Amino acid sequence: xxxxxxxxxxxxxxxxxxxxxxxxxxxxxxxxxxxxxxxxxxxxxxxxxxxxxxxxxxxxxxxxxxxxxxxxxxxxxxxxxxxxxxxxxxxxxxxxxxxxxxxxxxxxxxxxxxxxxxxxxxxxxxxxxxxxxxxxxxxxxxxxxxxxxxxxxxxxxxxxxxxxxxxxxxxxxxxxxxxxxxxxxxxxxxxxxxxxxxxxxxxxxxxxxxxxxxxxxxxxxxxxxxxxxxxxxxxxxxxxxxxxxxxxxxxxxxxxxxxxxxxxxxxxxxxxxxxxxxxxxxxxxxxxxxxxxxxxxxxxxxxxxxxxxxxxxxxxxxxxxxxxxxxxxxxxxxxxxxxxxxxxxxxxxxxxxxxxxxxxxxxxxxxxxxxxxxxxxxxxxxxxxxxxxxxxxxxxxxxxxxxxxxxxxxxxxxxxxxxxxxxxxxxxxxxxxxxxxxxxxxxxxxxxxxxxxxxxxxxxxxxxxxxxxxxxxxxxxxxxxxxxxxxxxxxxxxxxxxxxxxxxxxxxxxxxxxxxxxxxxxxxxxxxxxxxxxxxxxxxxxxxxxx
Amino acid sequence: xxxxxxxxxxxxxxxxxxxxxxxxxxxxxxxxxxxxxxxxxxxxxxxxxxxxxxxxxxxxxxxxxxxxxxxxxxxxxxxxxxxxxxxxxxxxxxxxxxxxxxxxxxxxxxxxxxxxxxxxxxxxxxxxxxxxxxxxxxxxxxxxxxxxxxxxxxxxxxxxxxxxxxxxxxxxxxxxxxxxxxxxxxxxxxxxxxxxxxxxxxxxxxxxxxxxxxxxxxxxxxxxxxxxxxxxxxxxxxxxxxxxxxxxxxxxxxxxxxxxxxxxxxxxxxxxxxxxxxxxxxxxxxxxxxxxxxxxxxxxxxxxxxxxxxx
Numbered sequence: 001x002x003x004x005x006x007x008x009x010x011x012x013x014x015x016x017x018x019x020x021x022x023x024x025x026x027x028x029x030x031x032x033x034x035x036x037x038x039x040x041x042x043x044x045x046x047x048x049x050x051x052x053x054x055x056x057x058x059x060x061x062x063x064x065x066x067x068x069x070x071x072x073x074x075x076x077x078x079x080x081x082x083x084x085x086x087x088x089x090x091x092x093x094x095x096x097x098x099x100x101x102x103x104x105x106x107x108x109x110x111x112x113x114x115x116x117x118x119x120x121x122x123x124x125x126x127x128x129x130x131x132x133x134x135x136x137x138x139x140x141x142x143x144x145x146x147x148x149x150x151x152x153x154x155x156x157x158x159x160x161x162x163x164x165x166x167x168x169x170x171x172x173x174x175x176x177x178x179x180x181x182x183x184x185x186x187x188x189x190x191x192x193x194x195x196x197x198x199x200x201x202x203x204x205x206x207x208x209x210x211x212x213x214x215x216x217x218x219x220x221x222x223x224x225x226x227x228x229x230x231x232x233x234x235x236x237x238x239x240x241x242x243x244x245x246x247x248x249x250x251x252x253x254x255x256x257x258x259x260x261x262x263x264x265x266x267x268x269x270x271x272x273x274x275x276x277x278x279x280x281x282x283x284x285x286x287x288x289x290x291x292x293x294x295x296x297x298x299x300x301x302x303x304x305x306x307x308x309x310x311x312x313x314x315x316x317x318x319x320x321x322x323x324x325x326x327x328x329x330x331x332x333x334x335x336x337x338x339x340x341x342x343x344x345x346x347x348x349x350x351x352x353x354x355x356x357x358x359x360x361x362x363x364x365x366x367x368x369x370x371x372x373x374x375x376x377x378x379x380x381x382x383x384x385x386x387x388x389x390x391x392x393x394x395x396x397x398x399x400x401x402x403x404x405x406x407x408x409x410x411x412x413x414x415x416x417x418x419x420x421x422x423x424x425x426x427x428x429x430x431x432x433x434x435x436x437x438x439x440x441x442x443x444x445x446x447x448x449x450x451x452x453x454x455x456x457x458x459x460x461x462x463x464x465x466x467x468x469x470x471x472x473x474x475x476x477x478x479x480x481x482x483x484x485x486x487x488x489x490x491x492x493x494x495x496x497x498x499x500x501x502x503x504x505x506x507x508x509x510x511x512x513x514x515x516x517x518x519x520x521x522x523x524x525x526x527x528x529x530x531x532x533x534x535x536x537x538x539x540x541x542x543x544x545x546x547x
Numbered sequence: 548x549x550x551x552x553x554x555x556x557x558x559x560x561x562x563x564x565x566x567x568x569x570x571x572x573x574x575x576x577x578x579x580x581x582x583x584x585x586x587x588x589x590x591x592x593x594x595x596x597x598x599x600x601x602x603x604x605x606x607x608x609x610x611x612x613x614x615x616x617x618x619x620x621x622x623x624x625x626x627x628x629x630x631x632x633x634x635x636x637x638x639x640x641x642x643x644x645x646x647x648x649x650x651x652x653x654x655x656x657x658x659x660x661x662x663x664x665x666x667x668x669x670x671x672x673x674x675x676x677x678x679x680x681x682x683x684x685x686x687x688x689x690x691x692x693x694x695x696x697x698x699x700x701x702x703x704x705x706x707x708x709x710x711x712x713x714x715x716x717x718x719x720x721x722x723x724x725x726x727x728x729x730x731x732x733x734x735x736x737x738x739x740x741x742x743x744x745x746x747x748x749x750x751x752x753x754x755x756x757x758x759x760x761x762x763x764x765x766x767x768x769x770x771x772x773x774x775x776x777x778x779x780x781x782x783x784x785x786x787x788x789x790x791x792x793x794x795x796x797x798x799x800x801x802x803x804x805x806x807x808x809x810x811x812x813x814x815x816x817x818x819x820x821x822x823x824x825x826x827x828x829x830x831x832x833x834x835x836x837x838x839x840x841x842x843x844x845x846x847x848x849x850x851x852x853x854x855x856x857x858x
Contacts, residue, residue: 015751015752015753060752060753060856061856062752062855062856063856064856081778081855171753173652173654174649175650175652194649195642195645195649195785197649198648198649198650199641199645199787201645201648202626202641202644202645203626203641203645205624205625207675207676208655209679228654229654229655229676230655231654231655231656231679231680232655233655352558352559352560353558353559353560354559356556356557356558379557379558379561379607380559380605380606380607380608380622381557381605381620381621382557382622383624394836395834396834399794402792408619409572409575409621410575411575412792413787413789413790414787414789414790415642415785415786415787415788416787417646417783417784417785418783418785419781420766420782420784420848422766422780422782424767424771427766427767439790444621445607446607446619
């Protein structure tokens with residue numbers, strides 16, 4: 001794959017950096033992770049020194065850099081690690097050799113090292129490399145020879161990190177971005193661990209050409225991860241409650257091509273759920289014409305509004321971007337735009353075809369309230385995955401979904417991830433691990449809808465047997481507007497069409513010992529949501545358009 | 548699994564057609580993949596289901612048998628496929644699969660090498676991740692197993708994204724034609740260290756390798772081999788804990804009210820929405836979750852490593 005030109009934007013899956021590209025810098029083997037945007041003027045601070053990131057431009061991802069003391073000031077220089085053929089043999093032999101040394105003679109009196117800070121500073125002024133300083137420290141340590149081989153390795157590594165820090169150039173992927181945030185700012189991504197994120201993507205069957213609905217209140221991490229899997233096909237719709245879209249600033253960390261950015265759209269929850277958009281107008285065709293005409297005007301106004309969004313998120317940069325994000329550089333060469341407002345045509349197509357899947361990562365929203373209104377937007381049999389850092393909201397949500405028979409294959413799972421240190425004779429689980437990666441409720445939406453014309457629906461709405469919020473436009477054959485609607489639980493089935501479900505479920509989910517009190521209580525909850533006034537809204541106009 | 552052709556993807560307007568693959572859902576632990584065939588029938592303990600009744604219904608529909616029993620017809624996904632495929636070998640499950648795809652940094656357009664193919668559980672998910680322009684080349688030394696996998700991929704419709712080869716990767720290594728062109732390599736072999744040098748040759752710079760091994764001794768040896776040409780070597784174990792959700796009637800009367808006991812400590816209890824009734828009624832319903840009693844204790848260790856960047 002050839003090096004990409006800055007003006008053409010990133011090539012798909014690039015392996016070499018370019019000016020303006022977003023990178024993840026891994027300092028000293030994961031000790032510190034920094035997102036940066038490469039430019040001639042961008043810098044990185046390590047310790048009390050500032051380094052230019054210019055030498056990193058045009059280098060392959062995965063290359064390693066080491067601090068070198070230059071004539072005027074130290075700089076980052078490409079470091080090619082020696083082939084470790086010898087080291088492997090060393091380790092192999094040390095494995096066999098019985099260790100005779102131990103720490104009985106080592107006394108912690110702070111006198112082991114004979115080099116002083118001043119000595120080291122003097123060496124530096126004379127242009128000694130970091131590696132030379134480490135060697136000098138080893139040579140001047142009175143206890144180094146007494147240490148065990150393992151301990152010697154540790155000592156060397158510790159000194160190398162301090163005096164010859166290394167910077168690894170990483171591709172920002174959903175994997176590395178999630179890990180970096182989880183390590184530094186877990187609260188900003190709702191404590192969503194990388195394995196939980198990977199499960200969300202699998203469970204929601206995210207793949208090319210799918211239309212994925214997301215509720216992303218974790219800074220754009222989920223939206224970005226979905227867009228990465230879509231690879232410039234299909235669409236990801238990030239929906240939000242209220243007037244302000246949720247921030248998606250993490251998307252700027254990915255090196256998304258314009259093609260991928262175009263697929264990231266935003267849409268208010270109301271626009272997705274509202275019926276009146278399509279049926280509220282007496283004459284649908286008329287509305288279409290209007291939409292076409294207003295399209296050009298709307299586009300300009302839209303781009304202004306999204307610009308605002310970007311600016312506002314940029315102001316928060318210093319806060320949101322892990323340390324040392326270079327404010328100057330990020331202003332000059334910014335990532336292409338993502339998260340445009342979805343056009344009416346796109347929203348219409350989502351409504352007609354349904355979303356292929358749903359992912360919710362909204363730590364501040366009640367899972368059930370969101371899911372009960374979002375599920376109807378999915379195609380039948382579509383998978384969904386709801387993330388939460390707490391178990392209880394998901395348990396309640398799962399219970400309600402079971403109760404309302406809205407979904408099938410429901411499961412709450414919690415991933416458990418343990419890393420291992422694998423070294424010759426020293427293999428064991430890592431001493432530190434993350435205690436939880438959060439919980440995921442997954443399932444498949446069911447076809448529990450029935451189809452009615454506006455008149456039928458109106459008649460039934462009068463009897464208040466339908467949940468208004470789930471009434472959606474289904475399709476529009478020339479002469480008839482058809483609605484799909486979900487029955488309210490416990491209603492006598494006499495009015496309903498041939499598709500009426502009378503059979504009791506064959507215990508497809510763990511049976512819930514539902515008490516009569518609780519179910520009637522629940523019934524009330526549902527009934528409260530069904531407002532006759534709401535029901536009238538979709539039915540009235542459509543009935544008139546049918547006649 | 549309808550990956551390639553956007554017009555064939557599931558939508559409100561897409562109904563089950565003759566020749567479609569559907570997942571017949573009886574219970575969460577009883578599912579079966581069925582190819583719809585107009586004249587065919589499906590039979591289970593609930594009775595006889597005519598395929599012709601299914602055609603024209605949307606995916607996710609509930610269909611009834613001659614005896615009034617019912618099943619659900621689901622659209623296939625790699626996750627459902629993993630649950631219904633025929634086990635010719637030990638297979639990878641969703642937690643390992645998801646983590647592997649995320650850690651191998653597989654995105655649409657990638658070229659991925661896999662060995663062995665086994666039952667094709669992971670392969671199906673790999674195909675989903677590289678679609679629509681990437682490709683998975685998977686190898687198994689067992690000729691019949693490779694042939695069965697090929698048949699399965701045709702059934703699920705991922706065959707345009709997957710090529711199955713018969714080859715002993717441990718003994719012969721990968722084919723030279725892939726040299727330096729693989730974005731990621733996945734190994735599930737009894738002696739992965741034998742295949743690692745070849746895998747290293749196949750990978751692009753900074754490309755990621757994953758080796759799945761059930762035993763720590765295999766991991767130990769693989770890591771020793773990896774250290775010469777790879778960096779960022781990390782070994783993980785991932786498991787899923789699942790939860791059961793129930794609604795229980797709890798005795799909420801207080802001791803001084805004359806009731807027997809208060810809520811047992813340590814039990815989570817949801818506050819019902821109508822608070823008034825809690826005090827009036829000493830018994831209240833609560834939705835609670837607990838970890839399932841049975842869980843998988845081990846699947847395998849996942850070792851990831853990145854090819855060193857030398858140029």
